Amino acid sequence: MAATHAVRVSTAQVTHVPDLLQTEEYARGVFAAVLPPLSRLEIELRVAHRMERQQVLDRPEPLPYVAYVHEAALRMPYGGPDAMRQQLDHLAAASERQSVEVRVVPNGVGGFPGAGHALLYAEGPVPQLDTMQLDSAHGPEFTGAEAQLTKYRAHLDWMDKAALPPAASRDLIRTDAREI
8 A cells, every 4th residue: 555545654773763753865866875986967866765755644535644763863964964954954844744643752761662673553444454564674564464463563662662752852852953
């Protein structure tokens, strides 16, 4: 199921800001950090696609979106310090939107489930249409199998309990932006 057909999307990210909330410069930095290296054209095509996908948050009835971001991701300067500062300012501003909830998982929580993967969970109009995407070094893996969905619902529930509330998350993001 594509995010355009979902009724709600949740994501858990450890190493970078969720793609639906990335700025162009930050996204360029993310794509420039892959191996094997991408051509400039491939990077620009991927950045354009990423920016286009963000429209699901701008439609008349925006997609409800919950982004769990590990604090470590707020300190990895993809694209350099200026791009990172702009990214954090953008993330803080996005977190003020009614349909967007950004929750930071602080470093102090220690180890946590799924620390090595990025996760996107798209809720369908009925639970049988839910889809989960797990990103790894080998590329994305999609599943709608109930056993896997149950596992990743529990993962997101854990993140929800461990993450700072939205206002405290926004404050941490703004503090990090000022310290760059």
